[in-house]
Amino acid sequence: MKRIIIVGGGIAGLGAAYKVTRAASEGHGIEFVLIEKDRRLGGKIQTEIVPDPSEKGRFIVDGGPDCFLTEKPACHRIAKLTGIFDDELPTDDSRKKTWILSRGKLHQMPDGVMMFAPTKFIPFATTGLFSWPGKIRMAMDLLIPPKKVVPGELNDETLESFVVRRMGRECLDRLAEPLVGGVHASDPSQMSLAATFPRLLEMEQKYGSLMKGFIAARRMVEEMRRKYPPKPGEKPRTFFTSFVNGMQQLTDRMADAAGRERMRTGVAVTSLQCADNSRWNAQLSDGSTIDGDAVIIATESWAAEPLIRPHDQAIADALANIPTSSSATISIAFNENEVGFDLNAFGVLCPLVEGHALMAATYSSIKWPGRAPAGKVLLRGFVGGPHNQEILKRPDEELVQIVIAEFRDILSLNPFAKPLFTRVFRWYLGMPQYSLGHLERVTMIENRSAQIPGLALAGGCYRGVGVPNCIESGERAVSKILTEWGIDLAEDHIEEKRYY
Numbered sequence: 001m002k003r004i005i006i007v008g009g010g011i012a013g014l015g016a017a018y019k020v021t022r023a024a025s026e027g028h029g030i031e032f033v034l035i036e037k038d039r040r041l042g043g044k045i046q047t048e049i050v051p052d053p054s055e056k057g058r059f060i061v062d063g064g065p066d067c068f069l070t071e072k073p074a075c076h077r078i079a080k081l082t083g084i085f086d087d088e089l090p091t092d093d094s095r096k097k098t099w100i101l102s103r104g105k106l107h108q109m110p111d112g113v114m115m116f117a118p119t120k121f122i123p124f125a126t127t128g129l130f131s132w133p134g135k136i137r138m139a140m141d142l143l144i145p146p147k148k149v150v151p152g153e154l155n156d157e158t159l160e161s162f163v164v165r166r167m168g169r170e171c172l173d174r175l176a177e178p179l180v181g182g183v184h185a186s187d188p189s190q191m192s193l194a195a196t197f198p199r200l201l202e203m204e205q206k207y208g209s210l211m212k213g214f215i216a217a218r219r220m221v222e223e224m225r226r227k228y229p230p231k232p233g234e235k236p237r238t239f240f241t242s243f244v245n246g247m248q249q250l251t252d253r254m255a256d257a258a259g260r261e262r263m264r265t266g267v268a269v270t271s272l273q274c275a276d277n278s279r280w281n282a283q284l285s286d287g288s289t290i291d292g293d294a295v296i297i298a299t300e301s302w303a304a305e306p307l308i309r310p311h312d313q314a315i316a317d318a319l320a321n322i323p324t325s326s327s328a329t330i331s332i333a334f335n336e337n338e339v340g341f342d343l344n345a346f347g348v349l350c351p352l353v354e355g356h357a358l359m360a361a362t363y364s365s366i367k368w369p370g371r372a373p374a375g376k377v378l379l380r381g382f383v384g385g386p387h388n389q390e391i392l393k394r395p396d397e398e399l400v401q402i403v404i405a406e407f408r409d410i411l412s413l414n415p416f417a418k419p420l421f422t423r424v425f426r427w428y429l430g431m432p433q434y435s436l437g438h439l440e441r442v443t444m445i446e447n448r449s450a451q452i453p454g455l456a457l458a459g460g461c462y463r464g465v466g467v468p469n470c471i472e473s474g475e476r477a478v479s480k481i482l483t484e485w486g487i488d489l490a491e492d493h494i495e496e497k498r499y500y
């Protein structure tokens with residue numbers, strides 16, 4: 001029996017563990033042991049079920065990710081395999097509206113905006129979100145020739161340089177920055193476009209203009225919807241998907257399916273040793289050790305760095321060079337009749353140029369049906385990010401007060417609305433920043449780790465921060481090791497599409 005030691009019980013580590021279990025069920029003589037530093041599994045995926053203080057019912061509070069991108073297949077595949085596909089939760093698109101704060105006023109995201117490119121003329125022409133010079137500059141995207149690219153090279157640039165070059169600074173400040181800030185908690189002036197949104201570079205080359213590219217994409221989506229309308233009884237396919245009991249339903253189910261008896265929590269791996277290029281040994285913080293034939297390090301980059309340094313200095317240096325930012329989500333529940341503002345929306349984005357502490361807010365129980373009992377509402381504020389790391393030094397109670405003050409100021413929350421409960425989730429160094437050079441760094445890390453038998457890396461710090469990307473990275477790490485052992489898994493030959 002060959003054993004893989006998995007370090008880290010976030011979604012990437014659990015993705016790896018569950019893949020090992022599936023391989024074992026195919027008859028291969030392999031097993032895993034997973035070590036997680038925290039007392040709980042799931043890493044950044046954390047859901048708290050809060051009973052309604054006054055009546056029957058419950059709130060479902062996601063502290064980290066609250067959804068995944070529907071078009072990516074990995075979560076659907078795992079949901080099907082583990083029997084929770086029917087618990088996938090689409091957004092309530094009858095209330096789909098996003099507010100953006102601009103010059104102190106809330107504006108509705110114009111209909112037809114895809115990413116940050118308008119694809120419908122009338123909503124774009126009539127929105128007060130942009131000034132007229134700003135709109136004219138954005139429309140110039142239709143005329144500006146694409147950047148000359150050198151074939152075979154990465155042709156990378158920052159998101160800021162790309163957006164400003166194609167659509168102008170106002171589009172960056174008022175739309176691209178808050179949208180991207182929300183997704184990546186990142187600074188567009190540092191973000192590598194090739195590592196985060198490579199499709200934009202492709203679109204520019206293919207269509208000569210982002211707007212033309214997104215108009216084509218929108219028409220394709222509309223065509224697909226016409227051709228394949230939802231079957232009777234089928235859930236609508238919305239842009240984002242979650243789970244009925246919150247995102248932790250996925251990690252809980254993966255841990256059950258992989259086998260919790262092989263997972264140890266509340267103990268950290270403090271160092272890794274390798275003998276004869278084949279026997280690995282993990283020292284744990286409680287003084288014990290674990291032997292294995294391979295190791296998958298599925299931790300944050302900064303936690304992987306000291307573990308890998310004795311084995312490869314260059315990989316450790318590259319990991320140390322992946323910047324991270326910290327953030328916090330603050331969830332607050334109210335009686336719906338007390339909030340005093342229109343709740344028919346998914347949330348609000350606050351561009352950095354507006355000078356607020358709040359980066360974004362989600363009306364969680366509006367966007368996701370069932371997140372709050374009838375008559376109650378659950379709101380979630382997002383603070384921190386690369387431009388406001390200092391705010392994380394404030395105690396929980398202050399963060400709550402800051403977010404309530406921001407809700408009053410930005411959303412016109414009734415000053416007499418009384419929170420039913422509050423929850424603060426802090427994510428220190430929780431979001432890797434894919435800065436310029438990220439893809440070269442990751443390629444180097446992959447090439448060098450390919451030379452170390454029995455070692456693989458996984459997680460959101462490499463090729464995609466999204467939950468589905470992390471699952472796939474854990475699975476790829478297992479495949480790397482099984483290939484070294486000459487094991488060919490039947491499931492690796494099944495196309496993802498089959499599952500969804």
Ligand SMILES: Cc1cc2nc3c(=O)[nH]c(=O)nc-3n(C[C@H](O)[C@H](O)[C@H](O)COP(=O)(O)OP(=O)(O)OC[C@H]3O[C@@H](n4cnc5c(N)ncnc54)[C@H](O)[C@@H]3O)c2cc1C
Nearest residue numbers: 008010011012037043044065066269303459460465466467
């Ligand atoms: C606030 C927030 C909101 C987000 N929203 C979304 C979203 O809506 N949709 C989406 O797709 N993505 C979202 N993301 C990104 C996504 O949640 C993460 O990229 C993903 O969960 C990371 O998973 P992971 O397994 O790579 O890492 P983690 O979840 O960080 O897991 C790594 C684990 O390793 C453990 N560990 C570290 N060192 C050791 C050690 N020495 N020994 C043992 N264990 C160790 C840690 O305790 C941790 O549990 C969000 C992220 C944040 C922070």
